[in-house]
Amino acid sequence: MPRSASAACPxxxxxVMQLIAGCQVxxxxxxxxxxxxxxxxxxxxxxxxxxxxxxxxxxxxxxxVDVVFEQRRMGIDLRYPFRLARHIRSGGIDxxxxxxxxxxxxxVLAAVLCGGRRVxxxxxxxxxxxxxARVLQRLLALxxxxxxxxxxxGRRNLLDFDGFFPERVTVVHNGADESQFANLPERLAARxxxxxxxxxxxxxxxxxxxxxxxxxxxxxxxxxxxxxRPRAMLLLAGDGPVRPECVRIAEDTGVRERVRFLGTxxxxxxxxxxxxxxxxxxxxxxxxxxxxxxxxxxxxxVATDVGAVAELVHENDxxxxxxxxxxxxxxxxxxxxxxxxxTARRMGERGREIFRDGFTLERMAMAYGRVYRExxxxxx
Numbered sequence: 001m002p003r004s005a006s007a008a009c010p011x012x013x014x015x016v017m018q019l020i021a022g023c024q025v026x027x028x029x030x031x032x033x034x035x036x037x038x039x040x041x042x043x044x045x046x047x048x049x050x051x052x053x054x055x056x057x058x059x060x061x062x063x064x065v066d067v068v069f070e071q072r073r074m075g076i077d078l079r080y081p082f083r084l085a086r087h088i089r090s091g092g093i094d095x096x097x098x099x100x101x102x103x104x105x106x107x108v109l110a111a112v113l114c115g116g117r118r119v120x121x122x123x124x125x126x127x128x129x130x131x132x133a134r135v136l137q138r139l140l141a142l143x144x145x146x147x148x149x150x151x152x153x154g155r156r157n158l159l160d161f162d163g164f165f166p167e168r169v170t171v172v173h174n175g176a177d178e179s180q181f182a183n184l185p186e187r188l189a190a191r192x193x194x195x196x197x198x199x200x201x202x203x204x205x206x207x208x209x210x211x212x213x214x215x216x217x218x219x220x221x222x223x224x225x226x227x228x229r230p231r232a233m234l235l236l237a238g239d240g241p242v243r244p245e246c247v248r249i250a251e252d253t254g255v256r257e258r259v260r261f262l263g264t265x266x267x268x269x270x271x272x273x274x275x276x277x278x279x280x281x282x283x284x285x286x287x288x289x290x291x292x293x294x295x296x297x298x299x300x301x302v303a304t305d306v307g308a309v310a311e312l313v314h315e316n317d318x319x320x321x322x323x324x325x326x327x328x329x330x331x332x333x334x335x336x337x338x339x340x341x342x343t344a345r346r347m348g349e350r351g352r353e354i355f356r357d358g359f360t361l362e363r364m365a366m367a368y369g370r371v372y373r374e375x376x377x378x379x380x
Contacts, residue, residue, distance in 0.1 A: 040063060
């Protein structure tokens with residue numbers, strides 16, 4: 001993309017617009033919030049949502065960052081880039097940061113309408129589109145100033161499938177705020193607060209209850225674990241359209257009293273403190289923030305081997321990997337951790353080391369700061 005006449009003036013901070021679907025509680029949304037929170041003293045931020053608002057809007061307002069809900073029509077809204085362009089011009093935006101493909105589509109078009117503003121794209125997950133969309137993605141890649149992959153696997157996808165130039169692609173791992181997990185609640189206190197028996201063997205997860213997370217698989221796997229471990233319990237923090245199905249499975253398998261549906265929570269550290277093992281049952285992922293947080297909290301992880309999860313979870317080191325959709329393997333891995341508390345403790349400690357080496361919020365924020373500055377300066 002040609003250098004824009006709107007490049008940031010040396011006497012003011014670079015102005016960045018975060019373009020996201022909404023302010024719901026989710027991994028992508030938390031990455032954007034934490035990024036803005038950590039960098040707001042170096043950059044000026046504005047957040048635009050195009051599908052929904054959500055509870056995280058108040059978190060942005062608490063740190064003095066404007067959130068604008070500019071709703072698009074469903075399907076392809078060809079008027080939306082013009083509406084988005086008005087926000088870019090009125091805010092004097094230098095860099096538009098598009099999170100995932102829909103944001104990239106509208107963001108690039110709006111940037112072109114504004115005379116070529118810089119566009120930074122983060123690919124948080126990977127869904128292989130059909131051929132017409134793949135052709136469009138390659139055209140968008142030509143007009144993108146910088147692309148960020150959240151993993152090495154993501155970087156390969158951007159190069160091999162989407163046609164991004166290697167010199168424009170940077171890997172920035174998703175990070176969690178180490179300070180939130182530095183002083184976890186004591187395990188028994190966390191369990192009392194959640195009304196969980198102190199001697200329970202507790203598996204759990206923190207996730208949006210959407211189909212790609214495959215939480216019904218986790219409930220079915222837990223029912224297998226519960227059949228042989230009478231003290232086993234499952235905590236599910238999150239909400240969404242799959243919750244009724246999960247409740248039904250828990251009832252049908254006779255474990256409803258041992259599965260706690262906690263809803264959307266803001267006390268993730270307390271929930272993690274109560275667990276003996278964190279479980280990810282997803283069918284698809286990028287680099288899941290929930291797993292990063294579990295590692296920060298020194299919890300062993302059992303996860304399906306999808307996306308870039310293997311870059312976080314190393315078999316028999318800080319957890320176990322199982323094939324996606326394999327109920328039997330998932331149940332066996334959970335039971336294996338619960339049956340050996342000493343090995344589980346070592347796995348948790350090892351996960352914390354891996355987290356501190358490469359997945360902290362500080363590292364993520366510093367890397368994105370460099371990406372923004374290089375985008376404005378026109379570094380290739």
